[in-house]
Amino acid sequence: MAEGRTEPQVEIVVDGASESTEISPTADGASASAEVTPSIDGTPAVGKEMPEGMVKGKQLQFTIDRTINQTSESGGAPVTDLPITDLEKEPQFDHYRNALSIKREVIPRRPSLKQLHGVEWDQEKDSTPLPPQKVTVETEKRKLGWIEGVLIRCVLNIIGVMLYLRISWVAAQAGLLLGSLVLLLSSAIVFLTALSMSAICTNGKIRGGGTYFIISRSLGPDFGGSIGIIFAVANAVSAAVYLAGFADTVLEVMKNHNTYIVDGGVNDIRIIGWITAVFLLAVVCAGLNFESKAQIALLVVLVISLLNYFIGLCMSPTTLQRAQGITGFNGTTLTENSLPDWRGETFASVLAVYFPAATGFLAGANISGDLKEPEKAIPKGTIIGVTITSILYLAVLWFTGTTCLRDASGLIEDLNNGMLSACAVNQTCSYGLHNYYHILEIEGAWGPLITAGVFSSTLSSALASTVSAPKVLQAVARDRIFPYIGFFAKGSKKSDEPVRGYLLTFAITVGIIAIGDINQIAPLISNFFMASYALINYACFDASFAKSPGFRPAFKFYNMWLSLLGAFTCTVMMFFISWVNALVTVIFIMLLYVYLARRKPDVNWGDSTQANSFRNAVHNMLKLQMTQDHVKTYRPMILLLTGNPCKRKDMVNFVSNITRSQGMLICGQVLQAPLDDNTLQARYQFSRKIIWWLKKRHIRAFYYSYLANSLQEGVLALLQLCGMGKLSPNIMIMGFKHDWETSDYAAVKEYFLIIHSGFDFNKGVGILRLSNIAKAPVEKEPRPFTDTCNSEPPQMNILHLPADVRANRSSTLSTSQSVESFSIFAQRLWPTESEAKKITGRLTESNLERQQGVLAEKQAANDRNRPRHTTSSSSSLSDTSARSQFEIEILDNEEKKKNGILSITKLRRKLEAEKTNNDVPVENFQKRIKKAVIDVWWLYDDGGLSVLIPHLLSQEGYLESAKLRIFTIVKRSDGFDEEQSKLIILLNQLRIKFSKVNVFAEDKIQENQETLRLFHELISKFKVPNKTIGQIEEPAASVLVDDAELTTFRSTTERIMKARNLILTHSKNANLIIVTIPVPRKKALSAGLYLAWLELLSRDLPLTFLLRGNQEPVLTFYS
Structure with missing residues (x-):
């Protein structure tokens, strides 16, 4: 090793x-x-x-x-x-x-x-x-082939009492021609469904669960789970229906021999049904192999019974048979029975009675987990089985219609007098196709064999249902999409048989039989099956229509439009049979669907829903790309420079209120780290966690990250690469740099250049200042652990991850590290206070040279410490200082169970440690504020963005129904009233609801000495004598201010100071202040002066959003 x-x-x-x-x-x-x-x-x-x-x-x-x-x-x-x-x-x-x-x-x-x-x-x-x-x-266990596992089960489940007791009635009511249409229409629907199922089954390996597995893996857990439960219940109840039919037939035989158990009625049916249910339970619990042999034995009885019928047809009818309406093959009888003879029935009602007979063709698919090659056995066995039974039903229909009269008295005297059918006038006939259901027993060579066939067909169908229901339930339980049913997922040790499911099915069967009269239940169960068939057809259509490369069925004899036709006809048949039961079925399915959709099962089956989402997204993106932009369709699409979103929950949550249902939000992060393999691995893991974190907080946002040497380089890349087509950001929002006064010149310049970059790329620019919001009191109970970045996404199957990902996932933090630390993935967006050098005092000519020396030394140190792109792993994350910024807490479910979650004390300390000066409790942006006020200081015409954003915030979110107060400043007092009237008319034309409009004349606003003193205090730290800027090297040259620049921008500075005085006076108690900021002029305005303006507009104020549009209109009063 x-x-x-x-x-x-x-x-x-x-x-x-x-x-x-x-x-x-x-x-x-x-x-x-x-x-x-x-x-x-x-x-x-x-x-x-x-x-x-x-x-x-x-x-x-x-x-x-x-x-x-x-x-x-x-x-x-x-x-x-x-x-x-x-x-x-x-x-x-x-x-x-x-x-x-x-x-x-x-x-x-x-x-x-x-x-x-x-x-x-x-x-x-x-x-x-x-x-x-x-x-x-x-491991390998004995599996069933396509004949034993599929064909025999399909034939036995389709051939039921309908063939023995109702096919002659169809011939009597609809006639041979329309009766054939009833049979062919039913067979066509079944055949279309079989083709769709065959296509899905041959699109890869399938496991146990049958219909549930097919639908769930094709349409997803929402539809699949709904049908799984319904199909399992339907099979369990069907077993009771078949057993009740069997008991009723046995009771009829007993009555013919003047025998009964208790009362010859419902109680006898219950007793016979219960005894038979116990017998079937013993058969299925003995194992699938024994049950399969029992099915073969029942098939033998069924074949003998049908052979007995066909032999009887070839024999000449006796006198008694002729009196009962049997004519043998006769052209006159064929002619008379060709056309319909409706007696209280219609084509629809006859179709509704017959169609359930064709709904047993999924008996083989329901035990897909016990088949050797289900992807081959199910299509072959099902299609052949449907073909055989369709031909058989059609043959029996024509044979009975050709050999038996519609009405006969059964009396030999009437036969001799030629009055055999005269009883039809007063409807007193006892025999004939219309009046006697046991025509096959009369025509058979030996009647008791036909009765044995009835017994065989009902028992085989009951046996198939008894096996199918637990198999489907076991598959649903193992997928864990429903709670509280995991008990039924476990199988037996030897052959994985769902013994617990067998017992549940037995209990349901016994309970249903106890009802006695189950005629009202049977149509509802038929609708349950029909809904399953409709979804199978739709699943095939949807998978094919989505054109997913993963849908490559080996079965080629299907067409997506035929599948759609099958889905449509199945749905129509549901309402055709019984619209009430169909409505109940649809409501039941939709309730389960809605439940699963809200529960969001943690599964990923690559269903057609995902394929359709991708296809629709690409189609709409291409369609949107060819659409010309229009002001009426403008939506805010925001690139939010968050850094690590977990560390700026306040920013993310506030901005998400703007784009909640009106636009798009992208959280962008610049990772200043070496470009090597460990970094890429850490970036991959962190991206997964952030996406899951956003989902858990119900924030509709995307996450982009970019590896770069510097923050500005990364932001430039994000501005160019984020989004796709027309879904690209049109607004860039960033946080306010609180420590700009004390930061080094390089950091201040970089921040200023990022603002320039937003305008360079024709974006609106927003700067959010949160530092003045009052913090919420410390909670008595800790916040949920999942509120941090440690909210772990669902554990992916380690076998499905790339090998390198699996290897790296083993590199987790120790328990103490993972619990006590909450390291961020990349460095903070802005330099920390410890990294900033305080520059105090007024710069003069005497200390300028000294300051430049300090800056040069500091710049050299920054260059030495700045991470650079490299392909060497030795300098990547091996050292502690570099690796620390990439540490992510990874606690999977087993570790959490073993070590427990953070204690209350540790978690409170952890949350307190995370609070920084610019961290606002996220609850401020989640809970709706009643009677909120948004003050908009529309100082410059930016295209209307400064008004649109507060309007959107007042529509929904934490500021829903907030009052908008609009303020603006005009240059002169001449025509003051006219300007205010024009502004009110404009806002009304733009359909912006407001509660108040105030217009101030700039020449009437008094100067405030406190504001003037503050400005001089701010600018003094960056002021240098005239004619010295040209002697200063970067980055200081872009930050420092001289008198010439102050003179050039004197009017703007005075306007901003006056605006500050008004804001302090009128907006001190507002919940949100939005201020239009000036556009910084390139190569003319320094970072120091511009940031001083922003400081004046936002210091000592409530939550302030500094905003500027890109001068393109976002509002219009034209329709």
Whole structure:
């Protein structure tokens, strides 16, 4: 064994016997050694012969330690040391399996891209074992072929009492022509469904669950789970219906012999049904093989019964038979029975009575887990079975219609007098197609064999339903999409039979039989089956229509439009048979669907819903790309520079209120880290966690991250690459740099250039300042643990991840690190206070030279410490300082159960430690504020964005129904009233609801000495003498201010100071202040002066959103 990793310990349990196995599976398909030490009942069994049958037909359970040691085929060097020719593998069947297999001594896997690309992982640091994963692998057991498993079951389940007791009635009512149409229409619907099912079944391996598995893997858990429960219940109730029919037939035979059990009525039916149910339970519990043999025995009885009928047709009718209406093959009888003779029935009612007879063709598919090759057996057995039974039903229809009269008295005297059918006038006939259901018994060579056929057909159908219901329920329970039914997922040790499901089905069957009269239940069950068939057809259509590359059925004799036709006809038939029952069925399915849709089962089956989502998204994106932009269709699409979103929950939550249902939000993060393999691995893991974190907080947002040497470089990349087509950001929002006064010049310049970048790319720019919001009181109880970045997404099957991901996932933090620390993935968006150098005092000519020296030294230190792109792993995350910014807490479910969640004390400390000066309790942006006020200071015409954003915030979210107060400043007091009137008219024309409009004249606003003093205090830290800017090198040259610049922008500065005075006076108590900011002029305005303006507009104020549109209109008053 190669060194560096803990070998996986495998514990195999076989009916109480265990084996401890050491396995070295390889990620590249190389051989893996296995040393097995079996034990039986705790006693080592080395050197002993294993008992025969110990493994075959059993279920093996073993635990795998997911840290593996990759070895070569020769068992020597690690795979990463092998030449590329030894690493590459030819295509192998086992590479495409979804689960482990222990039938072979090795577990081959294809090499990962990292291994082929030459990535070497630090095995010592990545060898921390993950919690073991329990895997249940089903070994070979006796499976059924297509004849025994599918064909026989389909034939037995379709041929029922309808053939023996109702087919002659169809011939009497509808006649041979319309009766044939009834049969052919029913068979066509069934045949279309069989074609759709065959297509789905041949699109890869299918497991147990039958119809449920087919629908759920095609349409997803919402539809699949709904049909799974309904189908299981329908089969259980159907078993009771068939047993009641069997009991009724037995009771009729007993009455013919003047015998009964209790009262010759309902109680006798109950007793016979219960006894038969116990008998069927014993048969299915004996195992599927025994049940299959019982089905074959019933088939033999059924075949003999039908042969007896056909033989009787060839015999000349006796005098008694002729008196009962039997004419033998007769052209006159054929002619008379060709056309319909409706007696209280219609074509629809006859079709409704007959159609349930054709709904038993899924009996084979329902035991898909017990078939040798279900993808081959189900299509072949089902289609052949449907064809045979359709021909049989059609033949019996024509035979009865050709050999029997519609009406006969049964009296020999009437036969001799030629008055055999005269009783039809007063409807007193006892025999004939219209009046006697047991025509096949009369025409058969020996009547009791026909009765035996009736017994056989009902028992076989009941047996098939008794087996199908638990199988489907077991499959649903194992998928864990419904709570509280996991008890039924467990199977028997020997053959995985759903014994618990058998007992539940037995209980349901006994309870339904106890009702006695079940005629009202049968139509509802038929509708349940019809709904399943409709969804099978729709599943095939949807998968084909989505044009997913993964839908490649081997069965080619299908067409998506025929599948759609099948779905439509099945739905129509549901309402055709009984619109009330159909409505009940649809409501029941929709209730289950809505429940599952809200519950959101944690499954990923690659269903057609995902394929359709992708297809529709691409189609709509292309369609949107060709659409010209229009002001009426403008929507805010925001790129929010969050850094680590978990650390800026306040920003994310506030901005999500803007785009909740009106636009798009992208959380962008710049990762200043080396570009190497460990960084990429950490980025992949962190992206998964952030996406899950956003989902858990119900925030409709995307997450983008970009690796860059600097923050500005990363933001430029995000501005260019985020989004797709017309769904690209049109607004960039960032946080306010609180420490700009004390930060080094390089950081201030970089922040200023990011603002410029937003305008360069023609985006609206927003700056959110949260520092002045009052913090919420400390909670008595800690916030939910999932409110942090530690909310772990659902545990993915480790076998389905790339090998390099699996290897890296084992590199988790220790318990103390993972619980106590909450390290962020990348460095904070803005420099911390410890990184900033305070620059105080007014710069003069005497200290300018000294300051430049300090800046040069500091810049050199920054350049030395700045991470650079590299392909070497030695300088990536090996050192603690670099690795710390990538540490992510990974606690999977097993660790959480073992170590527990954070204690209340630790969690409170943790939450308090996370609070920073600019961290606002997220509850401020979740709970709706009553009688909220939004003040909008529309200082510059930016296209209307400064008004649209507060309007959207007032429509929904935490500021829903807030009052909008609009303020603006005009240059002169001349025409003051006219300007205010124009603004009110404009807002009304734009359909912006407001509660107040205030217009101020700039020349009438008094100066405030406190504001003036604040401005001089801010600017003094960045002011230098005139004619010295040209002597200063970057980055200081872009930050510092001289008198010439102050003179140039004097009017703007005065306007902003006056605006601050008004804001302090009028908006001190507002819940949100939105201020339009000026656009910074490139190569003319310094960072120091511009940030001083922003400081004046937002200091000592409530929540302030500094905003500027891109000068393109976002509002219009035209329709």
